[in-house]
Amino acid sequence: MSPEQPRTTLTARAVVFDMDGTLVDSTALVERIWTEWCGPLGLHPGEVLAFAHGRQTADTVRRFLPELDEEAVLRHVDALLSVEGEAPDGVVEIPGAAAFVAALPVQLVALVTSAPGNIARSRTAVAGVGLPAVVLASEDVPVGKPAPDGYLRAAELLGVEPGDVVVFEDAEAGLQAARASGAQVVVVGDHDGPASEGLTRVADYRGAAVELGDDGLLTITL
Known part of the structure; x- marks a missing residue:
């Protein structure tokens, strides 16, 4: 305090x-990972980050890529979590x-x-x-x-x-x-x-x- x-x-x-x-x-790590994910998908990083904070990764992927089936959602989740797990710096x-x-x-x-x-x-x-x-x-x-x-x-x-x-x-x-x-x-x-x-x-x-x-x-x- x-x-x-x-x-x-x-x-x-x-x-x-x-x-x-x-x-x-x-914050720095999470913002970088989600921003890099948004780029190729044409998503706005600010909107994604505002929703993602405090939520499970899969819930965020489903929210912004609602057209995906569950198998595709899990592929995105695996890729995001792989980056997070390999990069604890910051x-x-x-x-x-x-x-x-x-x-x-x-x-x-x-x-x-x-x-x-x-x-x-x-x-x-x-x-x-x-x-x-x-x-x-x-x-x-x-x-x-x-x-x-x-x-x-x-x-x-x-x-x-x-x-x-x-x-x-x-x-x-x-x-x-x-x-x-x-x-x-x-x-x-x-x-x-x-x-x-x-x-x-x-x-x-x-x-x-x-x-x-x-x-x-x-x-x-x-």
Whole structure:
């Protein structure tokens, strides 16, 4: 968080993070990959990127190439993910993310990402952010964000009710998913879409702190 922001205290029994834009900043890499994909297809990169952020790759391909059958969609997805997996350069930690994740009890933390598991492992490793034991990647969640399925499944695996979870998210689709799950939601960054209205917001995790009470309740100060 930035020094000028007022301190906010939340209580929860578990914490769930999105990845891109929430724990790691992969903006430069993602923009390059989607822009290169758009070129030969005559698509507008700005429109594609505005939709793609926070969503599974296949959902974006289907949205902008609706004429494709599923086999063709998957060929595009495989090509895009191959480039992403081979080029982790430019991925950096959201300030304070590594220390904040490390301060949380590992058994009370999950990651829900629209990226495949291999890319989640690669990007967090490059950024120096530790992965929790519970990781739900795109292949683990058939219906991706903005549906709440991933966040509901994370709460189930952590053994808590969705309302006892704090979710950190940065994109419209992810914020919609988190809110629909019934979790408490914190916006990371400057996204100002409809789903961010009225939510707690942080620029990053600098200064964030957590305490675990004897009753298993987490007190998170942002």
